[in-house]
Amino acid sequence: MTNNQNSGPLDLSASFKAYDVRGIVGESITEEMVEAIGAAFVDTLELTGQTVLVGGDMRPSSPSFCKAFARGATLRGASVKLLDLISTDELYFASGHFNSAGAMFTASHNPAEYNGIKMTRAGAVPLSSETGLKEIQELTAQYLASGIPSVPTPGQIGIQDVLKDYAGYLRSLVDLSSSRPLKVVVDAGNGMAGLTTPAVLGDQLLSALPLEIVPMYFELDGTFPNHEANPLEPANLIDLQAAVVAHGADIGLAFDGDADRCFVIDEKGDPVSPSAVTALVARREIARARATGEETPAIIHNLITSRAVPELVEADGGRPVRTRVGHSFIKAVMASEGAVFGGEHSAHYYFRDFYNADTGMLAAMHVLAALGEQPLPLSELGAEYEPYVASGEINSTVEDKAGAVAKVRAEYEHDGVSIDELDGTTFSADSGDWWFNLRASNTEPYLRYNGEAKDRATMESVRDAVLALVRG
Structure with a gap:
């Protein structure tokens, strides 16, 4: 060369x-x-x-x-x-x-x-x-x-x-054989979940499970003829949401192109937030670890996930560990803390039993197991894991990102508000009524806002006030 x-x-x-x-x-x-x-x-x-x-x-x-x-x-x-x-x-x-x-x-x-x-x-x-x-x-x-x-x-x-070994290993971690019958719509987005879903959840390589899989876009096609294989964008969930309702399904699953992330849709066609999935899976993994004698299993969550996650982890006898955003960093913290599970707001889910790596399929299996072992629909089962109202990620085009954050800090730096800089700048009301985070993009002139509050009115009020400062 x-x-x-x-x-x-x-x-x-x-x-x-x-x-x-x-x-x-x-x-x-x-x-x-x-x-x-x-x-x-x-x-x-x-x-x-x-x-x-x-x-x-x-x-x-x-x-x-x-x-x-x-x-x-x-x-x-x-x-x-x-x-x-x-x-x-x-x-x-x-x-x-x-x-x-x-x-x-x-x-x-x-x-x-x-x-x-x-x-x-x-x-x-x-x-x-x-x-x-x-x-x-x-x-x-x-x-x-x-x-x-x-x-x-x-x-x-x-x-x-390695497909059969992979499928068998995942099934050894979550037993779905005794689930009540579930109808599951899966949108593979023409990505790799079109290959892995039949192997893991179907009867292609292993014995059949009590799951009826309704496939969407399972054809492997790297030109993505139907929609981008990015379920983080709401527009890419529309087909799945409609299909779940049309088929009278119990749950919908959407995977990204390489199938390491999974988004969940309830029976009404509404998204279940990745924070709620993190809390649900954390509860199951804490219970399993404690049953083997582990006193306070560690659960990793990044600082953008809902405050419901650490609250539930503590209530269930686990130890929440708050981290920066980023999969390589979180995998390192998973290892150093000996954590049993970790979740991010972006729908990356990490498991100690999966070599501290992220796998959307294993997270989906946990949700299926939690749904299938009880009679409630997913919308009711998931409600307790979403007690707060989130803003979602909002990008503002800002050339002077540091200056914009300084303006917000000047407004909110007072008694009753805690500020930390673990990843960007996080402002939290000591009352617990709200929090928000501002993070600068490393590659674009964006300042990213994520926030959460006890109710929609508070979330919108704080969001609008902060964005006015950022964009003013």
Whole structure:
């Protein structure tokens, strides 16, 4: 390879991010670059003589990128097992189960022209710019400039299917066999849940469960012909909401493109907030951990999740741990705290039993189990987990983000309000009536507002007052 990394499409700074690699195919991420990344991955993690797991999602570029990464890795002496089409949490399972480093080709919910790489150390330990990704970038640049040197004994490339093992492992963690019959509409968004849902919840590979699955957009299609595979955007839930009501279903599940996030819809077609899902799953995981003798199981929640989460965790005998936003950071805190479970407002759910990694499917199974073991509909079951009214995330275009936050601080910095800067700036009424957080985007001129209050009138009053200061 002779291309310099600074030549247009091979500008690595355009594709290497804080927690992964991603870019536009053929422009900021290319096969040549991916081959060099595969070699740099092996060298940085000292994987010569070991096995690396490589898989990808349904995007048109994923198969060729997987093979390019494998070529680079084997040139540096690692053997590669190609896992073929997988979800991101399948890679985490395989990395933990086989104790091998791995790479997943996906751009999650991004449009079809994008692809990227999520990389893990053995045991599903994530990589970030602070834990190896920067070194991989530097070595990739070197290999792009001068070529990849081959070791005397290159590695071999093989193929391995992990879908049945993955499905069986998830079923061993949540037993749905005794659930009351449930009708479940699943919107896979033409993403990887179209492959994993029949394997885990259906009878494709394992015995049938008392679930009637109504499939939506299960065809694997990385061009996303129906809607973006991003359930965080309300517009992408409309089809599922209508289908749940039309089919008289008990619940709806929406997955993102690489199927590591899951959103839940109740029988009325209304979304169940990720905070409510976090609280519901936390209750189940605390009870299970305490039943085995663990006195105060730790539950991770980021600072944007509802205050209902730490309140319920404490009431159930758990120990809430409040963290910054971000999956690689939360996985590290999961490990350091020995936490049994963690949840984010963005619908990422982390499990100690899943190698501290996030899996939307396992969270969905917990919700199905909680629904199926009692007679109430999901709207009533979930009501106790949503006692507050949330604003949702609101972006304001602000050039002077620090100045805007300073204006808000000047208004709210007084007795009766606590302020902390764990992640952005959080303002909390000591009365417990409301809180809000302002976080600056690292990549765009946005200041993000998230807030919550005891009732809608209070939430709207605080929201409007703060946004007037921010945008004024």
